[in-house]
Amino acid sequence: MxxxxxxxxxxxxxxxxxxxxxxxxxxxxxxxxxxxxxxxxxxxxxxxxxxxxxxxxxxxxxxxxxxxxxxxxxxxxxxxxxxxxxxxxxxxxxxxxxxxxxxxxxxxxxxxxxxxxxxxxxxxxxxxxxxxxxxxxxxxxxxxxxxxxxxxxxxxxxxxxxxxxxxxxxxxxxxxxxxxxxxxxxxxxxxxxxxxxxxxxxxxxxxxxxxxxxxxxxxxxxxxxxxxxxxxxxxxxxxxDSAVVSADPKIVESNLSQVLQLSYNEARLAGMFGMKILDPIAIKEIVENGVDIPIIITNMNDPEKTTTIKRILDEQKGHPIKIVTGKENCAIFRIETNLIQKLLTSLEKDKRYSEFVMLSPFTKDGIEFSRILFLDGDYVKRNEKYLLGFDSLATITYNRGVITLIGDEMWRVQQVASRTSAKIGDAGLNILNMDAQEETSRIIIVVEDADDNIRKAIKAIHQEISKINFI
Known part of the structure; x- marks a missing residue:
């Protein structure tokens, strides 16, 4: 062919x-x-x-x-x-x-x-x-x-x-x-x-x-x-101008490692959470159409340096945590859990919008609440009336930033949650929410989006990654 x-x-x-x-x-x-x-x-x-x-x-x-x-x-x-x-x-x-x-x-x-x-x-x-x-x-x-x-x-x-x-x-x-x-x-x-x-x-x-x-x-x-x-x-x-590296070079200036391969899932998460690899919706459309196409990120200045994005990866021998990234201008939407399904269906079918992640639910006064982390606070502001239409008592918190670690096999990294959260504390930042899920191999850390909080957190965690052992 x-x-x-x-x-x-x-x-x-x-x-x-x-x-x-x-x-x-x-x-x-x-x-x-x-x-x-x-x-x-x-x-x-x-x-x-x-x-x-x-x-x-x-x-x-x-x-x-x-x-x-x-x-x-x-x-x-x-x-x-x-x-x-x-x-x-x-x-x-x-x-x-x-x-x-x-x-x-x-x-x-x-x-x-x-x-x-x-x-x-x-x-x-x-x-x-x-x-x-x-x-x-x-x-x-x-x-x-x-x-x-x-x-x-x-x-x-x-x-x-x-x-x-x-x-x-x-x-x-x-x-x-x-x-x-x-x-x-x-x-x-x-x-x-x-x-x-x-x-x-x-x-x-x-x-x-x-x-x-x-x-x-x-x-x-x-x-x-x-x-x-x-x-x-x-x-x-x-x-x-660069293949994919382990953090944004404009934030982390030294000890960056080149990422040779990413899964569709890893690349999409990295794009959603601030890495300018590619538009994450591009991968979403490939997956939704049942297509398996290799995507190559090429350094134009040195075309031998590439990152390959594939549905199924070759055997991985490097560190399971491939990227540390973060996103400013996020918002958290809290809604009663029994009302959330209509909103999620509408976001998918009517808005065809997917730039959000579900955080762990919580219970208050006997009522369970769900939380949606929207990765674009401006989108939430433009659509406040629409979102609150599903629950007039829902609440929205703006000025949130999020840091995440990317790696489908992050479960192999020992003490990753405790050590990354400790490094954020050492950097003088207050963790407002930490969401770790073994099933999705995902760690999300929410902090206040103020000053250079996100940059400081990315630097601190990236510095710690190479020191953490993995199975």
């Missing part, structure tokens, strides 16, 4: 104003030696007033201006693509310019619609982001690849294979409908060495433009893997 690599290049891989695109070309040339390639692109970064920003944030800012009655501007966006255009050869220059102008005209129309309506939401927001960011970048990269002698083509939005539900701004992948719409991209893959496509963007059956939440390009790569895994021997490759 022919091999196919779905390679995702995020904004940091592209670099400010396309600075790292020559490295992307090198990586694609290497990947296509023994595989067909679908290259999924995020919106590029730009440099403005001395600061590096994503074009996504630039457009969101212009949309906010439009809501407030200020005329939006695409000058920063246009300047960014003009710089990337310099990587296109004369033969492809005019076509690329026309593509940039056409897409920015669509984005400008969406922003004008927002200005007239004084509202930057739903499809207007999605169109502005799509045609200034991911979709446009995929077309520009197609011309860049052609200019470097690579046989490539790009996916037009009319032929988009990612079909989603009607949740416009935080949409959900519909695998069966997407399979019905993949004839064009399948033909492009068959006829070319590389096919480029924008991440983050979907569309409904009725052609309404939709977006995933931030980080959604990871989901696009996973969705394409789901669609193609029966046609090609498919793998997914996330090109980053």
């Amino acid at each position: 022919t091999k196919l690599v779905v390679a995702k290049f995020g904004g940091s891989a592209i670099g400010p104003d396309g600075m790292l695109i020559p490295e992307i070309i090198n990586r694609i040339n290497n990947l296509k030696k023994d595989s067909k390639v679908i290259a999924v692109f995020s919106a590029p970064l730009t440099t403005h007033n001395g600061k590096t920003r994503s074009l996504t944030d630039v457009i969101l800012e212009q949309g906010k201006n439009a809501e407030n009655g200020q005329s939006p501007s695409l000058d920063i966006v246009k300047s960014t693509y003009d710089k990337i255009l310099q990587l296109v050869n004369p033969e492809n220059m005019d076509a690329c310019k026309n593509t940039i102008d056409l897409n920015l005209k669509k984005a400008s129309k969406a922003l004008d619609d927002a200005l007239n309506a004084k509202e930057f939401v739903d499809e207007v927001r999605s169109r502005a982001l799509a045609f200034s960011g991911e979709i446009l970048m995929s077309h520009v990269m197609n011309y860049v690849l052609k200019s470097n002698g690579i046989k490539s083509d790009s996916v037009d939005f009319d032929d988009w294979p990612i079909i989603t539900d009607n949740n416009i701004e935080s949409t959900n992948f519909l695998a069966s409908k997407s399979r019905e719409n993949m004839d064009k991209i399948a033909l492009l893959v068959e006829q070319n060495e590389v096919v480029t496509m924008g991440g983050f963007i979907g569309k409904t059956i009725k052609n309404v433009t939709t977006t995933y939440e931030r980080g959604g390009s990871d989901r696009t790569a996973a969705d394409l893997g789901i669609l193609f895994h029966k046609i090609y021997e498919t793998s997914i490759d996330f090109e980053k």
Whole structure:
């Protein structure tokens, strides 16, 4: 069976104003030696007033201006693509310019619609982001690849294979409908060495433009893997500035160990709890669709350094605790246990939201209460009315941070709970909740989200891990 690599290049891989695109070309040339390639692109970064920003944030800012009655501007966006255009050869220059102008005209129309309506939401927001960011970048990269002698083509939005539900701004992948719409991209893959496509963007059956939440390009790569895994021997490759290490290098600066393999479960938990490995919903969608695809996290600067994410791991010989990570801005929702099932069903079926974990229940005055740890406090704030609709006497506590240890075989580590909690105490932090479950091989420690509490706790625990014996 022919091999196919779905390679995702995020904004940091592209670099400010396309600075790292020559490295992307090198990586694609290497990947296509023994595989067909679908290259999924995020919106590029730009440099403005001395600061590096994503074009996504630039457009969101212009949309906010439009809501407030200020005329939006695409000058920063246009300047960014003009710089990337310099990587296109004369033969492809005019076509690329026309593509940039056409897409920015669509984005400008969406922003004008927002200005007239004084509202930057739903499809207007999605169109502005799509045609200034991911979709446009995929077309520009197609011309860049052609200019470097690579046989490539790009996916037009009319032929988009990612079909989603009607949740416009935080949409959900519909695998069966997407399979019905993949004839064009399948033909492009068959006829070319590389096919480029924008991440983050979907569309409904009725052609309404939709977006995933931030980080959604990871989901696009996973969705394409789901669609193609029966046609090609498919793998997914996330090109980053580092493979996975045992903690965030921005927090723990020394004694980091490289993580060679992660299970789907380990990678999803790490992503949920703050490690920027990949969007955990991407793995959730792979699992829900019954697919087994290897996911490779590749260090673009040193492609020999990789982390492989698999459903079933090879025999593990290293320390069972692979990662120490943490998440700020969490919230705890307390509700009577006899009322929680309706909420959980609604979160799954109606909201299709899963970025939470269940903590151990407790009993007070003869009544059992359940606790849900939401890993995004802003989501809870936006949906307070919805959540409290299931129990008006439920309580919500904000400003919580959580630290967790990742490792499916953590049960093999001796005294792990006592020693990690002791290290947090040594760091001067007060543990508000500690939840350890042998069945899920999970330890969750909740502290107050204040100052640099989370960073201090991660450093303290990471330092202790290597000293703890394991079976």
